Every structure is written in C-alpha cells, then in structure tokens.
Amino acid sequence: MDSLSTAVKKMDEDLSSVEAYKKAKEHLSGLTPEEKQAYIKMREMKVDQEAYLKMMATKRKTFDTxxxxxxxxxxxxxxxxxxxxxxxxxxxxxxxxxxxxxxxxxxxxxxxxxxxxxxxxxxxxxxxxxxxxxxxxxxxxxxxxxxxxxxxxxxxxxxxxxxxxxxxxxxxxxxxxxxxxxxxxxxxxxxxxxxxxxxxxxxxxxxxxxxxxxxxxxxxxxxxxxxxxxxxxxxxxxxxxxxxxxxxxxxxxxxxxxxxxxxxxxxxxxxxxx
Structure with a gap:
C-alpha cells in the first residue's frame, strides 16, 4: 500500500492547485482497483468529517449567540x-x-x-x-x-x-x-x-x-x-x-x-x- 500512501499525500498537499491535482492523478493511475477504492473511501471520510465539524461549529455559534x-x-x-x-x-x-x-x-x-x-x-x-x-x-x-x-x-x-x-x-x-x-x-x-x-x-x-x-x-x-x-x-x-x-x-x-x-x-x- 506504499503507492496508496504516496497518492494520498500528493492529493492532500494542495487540491486547489491544478498542477498538484494532475501530479496526484498520475500517482493514482498506478494503483490497483482495491487501492483506488480504499483511497476514495479515505477521501470521503475526510470530507464527511470536515463537513460535520463545520456544521457543528455553526450550530454551536447559533446557540451561543x-x-x-x-x-x-x-x-x-x-x-x-x-x-x-x-x-x-x-x-x-x-x-x-x-x-x-x-x-x-x-x-x-x-x-x-x-x-x-x-x-x-x-x-x-x-x-x-x-x-x-x-x-x-x-x-x-x-x-x-x-x-x-x-x-x-x-x-x-x-x-x-x-x-x-x-x-x-x-x-x-x-x-x-x-x-x-x-x-x-x-x-x-x-x-x-x-x-x-x-x-x-x-x-x-x-x-x-x-x-x-x-x-x-x-x-x-x-x-x-x-x-x-x-x-x-x-x-x-x-x-x-x-x-x-x-x-x-x-x-x-x-x-x-x-x-x-x-x-x-x-x-x-x-x-x-x-
């Protein structure tokens, strides 16, 4: 799974950068189907967690206000x-x-x-x-x-x-x-x-x-x-x-x-x- 870890690291460096995205995509191309699926799941979990934390921060602020x-x-x-x-x-x-x-x-x-x-x-x-x-x-x-x-x-x-x-x-x-x-x-x-x-x-x-x-x-x-x-x-x-x-x-x-x-x-x- 070393290739998976490398791809994840590359993707997380700067997703807002087109060049970084292209380079990370190249790394993904070398992954097995199982590794790609694992990567997608990891990204979804991260996005879900970030969305949850943002939602909770908003809710807390409302009740505090x-x-x-x-x-x-x-x-x-x-x-x-x-x-x-x-x-x-x-x-x-x-x-x-x-x-x-x-x-x-x-x-x-x-x-x-x-x-x-x-x-x-x-x-x-x-x-x-x-x-x-x-x-x-x-x-x-x-x-x-x-x-x-x-x-x-x-x-x-x-x-x-x-x-x-x-x-x-x-x-x-x-x-x-x-x-x-x-x-x-x-x-x-x-x-x-x-x-x-x-x-x-x-x-x-x-x-x-x-x-x-x-x-x-x-x-x-x-x-x-x-x-x-x-x-x-x-x-x-x-x-x-x-x-x-x-x-x-x-x-x-x-x-x-x-x-x-x-x-x-x-x-x-x-x-x-x-």
Whole structure:
C-alpha cells in the first residue's frame, strides 16, 4: 500500500492547485482497483468529517449567540478557577467541585439528565454551572445554551414589541432543540410583574411548560437525549419561596432533578460577592 500512501499525500498537499491535482492523478493511475477504492473511501471520510465539524461549529455559534445573559453580560468560568480555599468549609467546596465534574462527565458520556444547583445567592451556583458548560464544550460535541430566566422573563412580558416577541419565539425554539440547556436563577423571575405571592405569570408558565415538555425527547432506545441544568436560590418545596409554589408541578417534574446524585446543594457555602 506504499503507492496508496504516496497518492494520498500528493492529493492532500494542495487540491486547489491544478498542477498538484494532475501530479496526484498520475500517482493514482498506478494503483490497483482495491487501492483506488480504499483511497476514495479515505477521501470521503475526510470530507464527511470536515463537513460535520463545520456544521457543528455553526450550530454551536447559533446557540451561543442566542443565549440570554443577565445584567452582568456574557460570563465564563472553569473548574480550575473554583478555589475551595475561599470558603470556610473547604471540604464542602471541594466536594461540590468533584461532584460537578462527575455530573459533567456523565453528560459528556451521553446521559440526558436533570441537574440542580441550589443554595443562597452568591455561593457560586452560576459559576459552577458555567464550569460544567466549559467542560462540555471542550470534551464533547454537545450544543449548549445559557439562559438567565430573569432576563428572559423581561422579554416574554414585553408584549407590545413585535420584534422582541419574535426573538422570544425563536429563543424558545432553540431552547427546545439544544442538547444542554442551562436555566440560571430559575424561580427568581416568578415574583415579577406585580405578582406578590411569587407564583409565575401565565405567560411564563406556558413558555416553560412548552420548553420542558419538548425536552423530554428520547432516542429509539428510549434514552433521554436532552440535559437540563438549573440553578436556583429557592427550595423545591416549602411555602411561598419554593419552586413548586412558583410553577406548575408538571414543569417542576420535567425540569428539576429529584435524585440526590443529580443535585448540587450549596448549603453552608458563603456569599463571595463583593
């Protein structure tokens, strides 16, 4: 197969050059039918891979562009930046980091799961979710979309701006389709629009049910294909300041992780915001 390797090398040197193409064609003329077939297959695989990578880059850019960020704008964080020594309870902070890494690894390996990061404001829930996102982007081809639910709520309730509502409609479409959806500060948006009992408005209920329901998709083997990562300052149950009070049980059931193995509870972590 030395002649095949030589031909492949010649063809790959510069296919845009007519002279290079002619020279490579001369090398191909000396190959056996089996070697020519092997060469064609190798070229097709290379073209398919390049097309796939280009398609994925375009898809990733679309989901990234349409992510909805809060007042702080676009953010980035990695596991390496998570420093347990900044917390009094360093062991708990280190445990949270390890647990988040394991959950990210499960998602990378193909698990479609719900992940919950819950605790008081400023304890690092958003940062940890962003670290998981960076791991997914670096070690898998999964698409990711980050959505600040407070910022999204402002858009949803801007009823009289047609352009904004068109943006909301397209955002919802992408939220249904993306492999990994991060809902940041989920539940905090529910007390807006003058709703003092902290239950989500009807437009919010309708929006998140449609998204949550669409994200229950399964493959031909009955395996979930979508992952939801939710950060929240609220408890799942317990009074007015709980997710079950803010949203219909069907939404909570579809979005919120029930298993402890899929939960990151930031109890005991201190507010590190300056």
């Amino acid at each position: 349409w992510s909805v960020w809060g007042g702080s704008g676009r953010q980035k964080f990695t596991f390496d930046l998570w420093d347990p020594s900044q917390q009094s309870n360093q062991a708990k902070a280190a445990e949270l980091k390890l647990h988040a890494r394991k959950l990210a690894k499960r998602i990378i390996d193909g698990s479609g799961i719900n992940v919950l990061l819950a605790g008081k404001a400023g304890t690092g829930k958003t940062a940890m979710s962003l670290a998981m996102v960076e791991a997914l982007r670096g070690y898998s081809d999964k698409t990711v979309m980050f959505v600040s639910t407070i910022a999204l709520s402002d858009k949803i309730h801007n009823f009289y701006d047609k352009q904004v509502q068109e943006q909301v409609s397209y955002t919802k479409k992408l939220m249904k389709e993306v492999d990994v959806l991060v809902l940041d500060d989920f539940g905090s948006e529910a007390g807006g629009m003058g709703n003092t009992d902290k239950s989500a408005s009807e437009p919010l209920q309708k929006f998140f049910f449609e998204v949550a329901d669409a994200r229950q998709a399964k493959d031909e083997f009955g395996k979930r294909t979508k992952t939801n990562i939710v950060t929240t300052n609220q408890k799942i149950t317990g009074g007015n300041n709980s997710l079950e009070h803010s949203y219909h049980e069907k939404i909570i059931s579809r979005l919120i992780a029930k298993k402890e193995a899929n939960q990151l509870i930031f109890g005991g972590m201190e507010d590190l915001r300056e």
